[in-house]
Amino acid sequence: xxxxLGIVQLMTDIEHAASPGVNLAIIGLRGSGKSxxxxxxxxxxxxVFVDTDDIVLDRFQEPTFVDVMRxxxxxxxxxxxxxxxxxxxxxxxxxxxxxxxxxxxPEIQLLMQEAREEGTLIVVYLDTPIVLLQQRxxxxxxxxxxxxxxxxxxxxxxxxxxxxxxYRAMSDIIFAVQDExxxxxxxxxxxxxxxxx
Numbered sequence: 001x002x003x004x005l006g007i008v009q010l011m012t013d014i015e016h017a018a019s020p021g022v023n024l025a026i027i028g029l030r031g032s033g034k035s036x037x038x039x040x041x042x043x044x045x046x047x048v049f050v051d052t053d054d055i056v057l058d059r060f061q062e063p064t065f066v067d068v069m070r071x072x073x074x075x076x077x078x079x080x081x082x083x084x085x086x087x088x089x090x091x092x093x094x095x096x097x098x099x100x101x102x103x104x105x106p107e108i109q110l111l112m113q114e115a116r117e118e119g120t121l122i123v124v125y126l127d128t129p130i131v132l133l134q135q136r137x138x139x140x141x142x143x144x145x146x147x148x149x150x151x152x153x154x155x156x157x158x159x160x161x162x163x164x165x166x167y168r169a170m171s172d173i174i175f176a177v178q179d180e181x182x183x184x185x186x187x188x189x190x191x192x193x194x195x196x197x
Contacts, residue, residue: 021092021120027103027167028126029160031136032177034097040186042095051097056080082107089115103170104163112170124193125171130157132179
């Protein structure tokens with residue numbers, strides 16, 4: 001059986017009690033491994049894995065994120081992200097991989113903070129070196145469009161400067177991602193976030 005580890009410490013450190021209906025949210029920049037590591041953790045602790053990017057995309061007719069941005073623009077995507085966040089945070093037993101821009105949306109920040117204060121949400125920030133992010137984005141750009149008008153590789157450092165302080169302020173656990181095989185990273189994060197017993 002898999003249980004969330006560190007909850008007792010979190011109760012002391014951030015003065016909230018995790019209920020049986022707790023959700024775990026993973027946040028971080030694009031390329032940090034939210035979906036890959038989130039799916040692995042969810043499997044280990046028998047949580048339902050939810051990728052918000054997939055859910056938000058399903059709410060548009062366009063088949064890709066790039067197409068949605070081209071046709072509807074960023075504002076429409078962010079509005080849908082807010083609706084999805086509200087719905088998911090009303091549930092429980094989920095491991096939520098949050099889109100990189102979700103935690104910077106003020107309404108989502110408020111929803112997340114309220115859930116953290118209620119003890120129903122624990123937030124993990126995947127703190128990933130810029131060089132590693134650039135390497136991953138170069139190797140697998142995926143369904144991503146530029147957010148600043150710069151290239152994907154070139155803009156990630158600028159985006160990190162804006163978002164990193166927000167991610168840190170909203171996190172209960174800050175996990176340092178390293179350049180290593182995914183199974184090794186998953187093993188390390190499992191030691192921090194989950195325990196088996």
